[in-house]
Amino acid sequence: MQIHSAIADLRAALKNRGRIVFVPTMGNLHAGHISLMEQARAHGDTVVASIFVNRLQFGPNEDFDKYPRTFQADCDKLAAAGVDVLFAPTEADLYPEPQEYVVEPPAIQNVLDGEFRPGHFRGVATVVLKLFNCVQPDAALFGKKDYQQLMVIRNMTRQLALPIAIIGGETVRAADGLALSSRNGYLSDAERAEAPRLYRLLNEIRAAIRAGETDTVKLEKWATAELDSAGWKTDYVAVRQQSDLAMPKGVDAPLVVLAASRLGTTRLIDNIEI
Amino acid sequence: MQIHSAIADLRAALKNRGRIVFVPTMGNLHAGHISLMEQARAHGDTVVASIFVNRLQFGPNEDFDKYPRTFQADCDKLAAAGVDVLFAPTEADLYPEPQEYVVEPPAIQNVLDGEFRPGHFRGVATVVLKLFNCVQPDAALFGKKDYQQLMVIRNMTRQLALPIAIIGGETVRAADGLALSSRNGYLSDAERAEAPRLYRLLNEIRAAIRAGETDTVKLEKWATAELDSAGWKTDYVAVRQQSDLAMPKGVDAPLVVLAASRLGTTRLIDNIEI
Numbered sequence: 001m002q003i004h005s006a007i008a009d010l011r012a013a014l015k016n017r018g019r020i021v022f023v024p025t026m027g028n029l030h031a032g033h034i035s036l037m038e039q040a041r042a043h044g045d046t047v048v049a050s051i052f053v054n055r056l057q058f059g060p061n062e063d064f065d066k067y068p069r070t071f072q073a074d075c076d077k078l079a080a081a082g083v084d085v086l087f088a089p090t091e092a093d094l095y096p097e098p099q100e101y102v103v104e105p106p107a108i109q110n111v112l113d114g115e116f117r118p119g120h121f122r123g124v125a126t127v128v129l130k131l132f133n134c135v136q137p138d139a140a141l142f143g144k145k146d147y148q149q150l151m152v153i154r155n156m157t158r159q160l161a162l163p164i165a166i167i168g169g170e171t172v173r174a175a176d177g178l179a180l181s182s183r184n185g186y187l188s189d190a191e192r193a194e195a196p197r198l199y200r201l202l203n204e205i206r207a208a209i210r211a212g213e214t215d216t217v218k219l220e221k222w223a224t225a226e227l228d229s230a231g232w233k234t235d236y237v238a239v240r241q242q243s244d245l246a247m248p249k250g251v252d253a254p255l256v257v258l259a260a261s262r263l264g265t266t267r268l269i270d271n272i273e274i
Numbered sequence: 275m276q277i278h279s280a281i282a283d284l285r286a287a288l289k290n291r292g293r294i295v296f297v298p299t300m301g302n303l304h305a306g307h308i309s310l311m312e313q314a315r316a317h318g319d320t321v322v323a324s325i326f327v328n329r330l331q332f333g334p335n336e337d338f339d340k341y342p343r344t345f346q347a348d349c350d351k352l353a354a355a356g357v358d359v360l361f362a363p364t365e366a367d368l369y370p371e372p373q374e375y376v377v378e379p380p381a382i383q384n385v386l387d388g389e390f391r392p393g394h395f396r397g398v399a400t401v402v403l404k405l406f407n408c409v410q411p412d413a414a415l416f417g418k419k420d421y422q423q424l425m426v427i428r429n430m431t432r433q434l435a436l437p438i439a440i441i442g443g444e445t446v447r448a449a450d451g452l453a454l455s456s457r458n459g460y461l462s463d464a465e466r467a468e469a470p471r472l473y474r475l476l477n478e479i480r481a482a483i484r485a486g487e488t489d490t491v492k493l494e495k496w497a498t499a500e501l502d503s504a505g506w507k508t509d510y511v512a513v514r515q516q517s518d519l520a521m522p523k524g525v526d527a528p529l530v531v532l533a534a535s536r537l538g539t540t541r542l543i544d545n546i547e548i
Contacts, residue, residue, distance in 0.1 A: 106374035
């Protein structure tokens with residue numbers, strides 16, 4: 001596996017490589033990321049991964065500084081997964097000057113996770129566009145666990161006429177249902193044992209809707225109360241339309257149930273499509 | 275010359291074309307545009323022009339609807355200038371849905387022309403990025419007459435890591451000094467005779483600075499008074515640093531004198547580098 005940190009070196013390495021498939025990450029890789037790398041292989045000739053912890057998408061009180069950085073272990077996993085080229089820019093490579101030109105997503109960036117993380121999706125959209133411009137892939141994969149992020153990137157790509165196919169990868173879960181996440185490493189043993197409640201509740205909401213429940217707001221309130229009475233601090237549980245994360249007009253359109261809640265100081269997110 | 279309106283057709287036509295040089299325009303072409311087309315030839319193998327009157331960069335009280343559209347004459351001029359491919363999308367081709375994801379330039383978008391045209395440079399940056407993503411050129415040319423626009427595009431391209439060389443083309447002028455512009459066609463005969471005063475004053479400011487004048491604010495006020503006493507309504511005359519259009523710290527750094535003023539209902543802009 002080739003590893004490049006400079007944009008010019010990366011571009012030189014990607015000349016005449018056929019169809020390029022790109023999987024951007026922030027490192028600290030788990031089986032969810034590796035699943036994306038393996039799926040990527042089916043979509044092109046050259047698989048490019050990136051590792052970059054993007055300061056722009058972290059709020060001032062978020063975990064940018066303590067976000068886990070495990071570069072050597074990540075490289076070993078990527079090489080074992082058959083990744084051809086790793087782009088691992090430093091901040092000086094990707095932000096040699098303060099980033100003043102940004103991609104501004106529409107109001108969707110201010111609901112759900114965006115409500116609790118102001119500026120987050122602007123930072124995501126901007127770095128993903130910039131990474132796209134460095135790698136110039138034909139396709140790119142993003143995990144469905146960050147559902148709102150996937151939607152922002154999919155819509156940005158279409159709206160800016162980028163010639164890139166955006167592919168969503170299914171969430172990979174532990175045996176007890178907890179969605180794999182780099183932030184799971186922050187959990188104490190007791191929190192880790194409690195954490196699968198989030199996914200269980202999402203499943204119960206889905207089951208209720210499939211069984212005919214149409215009052216989605218009631219379900220949201222019920223699940224929030226269940227979490228908070230078990231010691232969580234819940235940002236949201238929301239039943240939304242898959243296409244644009246707007247409030248559902250009914251339960252017939254494809255829906256998704258999304259949630260974000262804190263166990264101690266650790267913020268977990270998850271979602272389930274209906 | 276091939277002409278395409280659909281993005282997919284354009285992309286197919288540009289495969290295996292070698293180095294692509296791109297000159298975006300809003301049509302109503304004059305000798306300034308044609309000069310850019312001829313310069314483009316020296317920078318690559320395939321010259322692509324575009325014609326698109328971009329609604330996003332016009333304010334609600336500006337001249338979007340009456341902006342001159344002269345498509346057949348433009349095509350003749352482009353073909354005669356040796357342009358290989360013309361991209362002429364309809365609004366439905368380039369904005370099939372309302373444009374919700376935009377490029378937000380920094381505060382520079384709100385000074386000089388940006389102060390008088392709120393949202394203008396956001397609209398310019400967004401459409402140019404989108405056109406770049408359609409054409410995927412290796413180089414692109416923009417006239418220096420729209421100096422602030424050139425600076426915004428140059429800085430956006432660098433900051434978003436687009437692999438495109440941005441080249442500025444010198445302003446082409448009538449024999450009496452008036453910068454060629456699509457909007458000159460709005461001028462009455464009397465206004466046309468008065469119009470060269472703008473460039474004469476820019477030259478006088480340059481001459482004064484070269485002769486040792488350091489009070490640039492005094493020069494700006496003097497030229498504004500000269501214009502307004504001749505019946506113009508002046509938005510600004512400004513001596514700025516070339517690199518970022520900030521106020522000059524002295525007269526040693528490369529400077530540019532920029533002006534925007536109205537003759538009747540027609541807004542003219544011009545500039546001159548020192």
